[in-house]
Amino acid sequence: MLPVPVAELKPNTYAYESRPMVKATGFREYDARWLFEKEINLMGMQALGMGIATLMRERGVRPDIVVGHDFRGYSAAIKMALVTGLMAGGVRVHDIGLALSPMAYFAQFALDVPAVAMVTASHNDNGWTGVKMGIERPLTFGPDEMGRLKEIVLTASFREGSGSYRFVENFQEQYIADLTNRPRLSRPIKVVAACGNGTAGAFAPRVLEALGAEVIPLDCELDHTFPRYNPNPEDMKMLHALRDKVLESGAEVGLGFDGDGDRCGVVDNEGEEIFADKVGVMLARDLSALHPGCRFVVDVKSTGLFATDPVLQENGAVTDYWKTGHSYIKRRVNHLDALVGFEKSGHYFFNAPIGRGYDDGLVSAIAILDMLDRNPDRSMADLRRALPRTWGSPTMSPHCADEIKYEVVDRVVERFTAMKENGETIAGHGIADLVTVNGIRVVAEDGTWGLVRASSNKPELVVVVESPVSEERLHAMFHAVDAVLRENPEVGDYNQTL
Known part of the structure; x- marks a missing residue:
């Protein structure tokens, strides 16, 4: 049985090669992301595989899972570490090799397999790794599954078993055939x-x-x-x-x-x-x-x-x-x-x-x-x-540590809520509405709005603004939202702005 993972180990040491390292913040809202070698090691990925296998058995899911990996220099090795953990937990692994995430999702249907674990850091910069997971097609994990998986892995509450492995040859051809088996474009x-x-x-x-x-x-x-x-x-x-x-x-x-x-x-x-x-x-x-x-x-x-x-x-x-x-x-x-x-x-x-x-x-x-x-x-x-004209921003992400970003968003929600209750304005206009289903979307009376939420997969906040009135109102809303963010010293520089 693998020992309880630790949050930090120094690379190129005996401990790093003999103990699993898993930083808790890598368990995000609906998938997992870590900086490889700094926040997770290969034994940590084995622990994650055993955790997924244990969760599948807890939830009564048939012990079959599709795995694949993206094109990063370290993804294949990470996937095989994950595979060893899955097998040690009693799961039958169906490996489709180098793949897109949707190819792995398609494999759940094409191979009649209930679960998926796709090794990918998606669009994150090099150095990141992660896993997109699901045990009920076509769905992927939400906070409930991620919370339980985190608990299993960090406490090493694993169930051992005897799994198996098979490589599915040329699965990419099945995926391509599924997409192209339809009428061609007319031009x-x-x-x-x-x-x-x-x-x-x-x-x-x-x-x-x-x-x-x-x-x-x-x-x-x-x-x-x-x-x-x-x-x-x-x-x-x-x-x-x-x-x-x-x-x-x-x-x-x-x-x-x-x-x-x-x-x-x-x-x-x-x-x-x-x-x-x-x-x-x-x-x-x-x-x-x-x-x-x-x-x-x-x-x-x-x-x-x-x-x-x-x-x-x-x-x-x-x-x-x-x-x-x-x-x-x-x-x-x-x-x-x-x-x-x-x-x-x-x-x-x-x-x-x-x-x-x-x-x-x-x-x-x-x-x-x-x-x-x-x-x-x-x-x-x-x-x-042909669309009605609006002025919108790209997704803008100021740095904010994983350990504090949700607390910062809670503060921002409280600040905008107080502004509305006190009859204050935002960018010179009254506040018409606050949408708090995910962070906060503050809507001015002229329809211009700004959103602040915590990123689900990186140590960042997410800021988006839009105005149906003018580019000037777009910029005014951004500066108003940013002014509230700057009340929180934990908020850093943006990756891109207007």
Whole structure:
């Protein structure tokens, strides 16, 4: 039996190689993220595997699990450490090898396996690792499962067993066939596919070409050093590179995929970088015309257009605003039987008849190409301009330590609540509403709003602002929200701002 993990060990020592190290803050709200070698070691990953196996047995889940890993220099070794823990806990492991996260989710259905553990740090910088987990397809862990897993691992409350291992050869072909076994596009839409040298580079160009698109690859060669930029379609550096390639090539659209392929960012034919929530409104318009009266779920970081857009209202679409996070939105989509769930981060959850309820950047890309195919006389820029005008920010993340970030958000919630109760203004306007389903979204009387929440997977806060009035009001709201944040000395510098 593995000993109780410790929070810190010095690398290149006997203790580091003979004891599991697991920092408690790596257990996030709905997945796990650690700095490898600083916050977790290989024996710590074994402990995590035994913890997942123990939780499966506690919950009465059939002991079969899919595992895969992303393209980072250390991910394969981390996955095998996880596998040894799963096997020691009595689980039968089905290893699909190098994969996208949605490929692992698909494998749960294709291989008839109830559970998944995908080794990936998604869009996090190099040095990070993590695991996206689920034991009830198509759902991934929420706070309840993560809390119990954390307790099992940190107390070494493991159940031992006798598991097994098999490698599933060429599973990638099954995944690609599932995506491409459908009618081809009616015309060869010219698309730039940007992958940031991440895992999606091995699959995205091939899938889009198989559907009849003319693909211009950008940074699709796999390189786990990420030499140009981090593969994150919310990162302006990646979006700028995608914009430049679209304008250079005359493409109809640019599609950017994150490190593990479950998100897709968009640049239109005029080089405009369209934030994912606005793309979501465009898709919702397209899909609600095909499915009148359908329901959508969106996260609290997303544009207010989902509630006010006249086309969605005319099509009878109903939108539910919910907590940010792929696990939360996925569960809400499943619970409400919504057609699609949209996150500003670019996670889209297409339910039947389009998808299986999990987030897949390639399914999102296909939906965007289908939308263009159904509108041959309108460009991506035309579809963007057809939306009511709003001014929105990218997702902005000031540093805040994991140990204190939730307390800071609680303080911010209390501050804005007191401001509203006292009749104070925000950026010169009265406070019309406070939405506290996830952090706080403070809404001014003119509809301009600002959101503050804790990041679920990094030592950061998350700030988003939007105004339906003007760019000036956008900036005013940002400065007002930031002024409240600066009352808390634990809040550091932003990764990007307006």
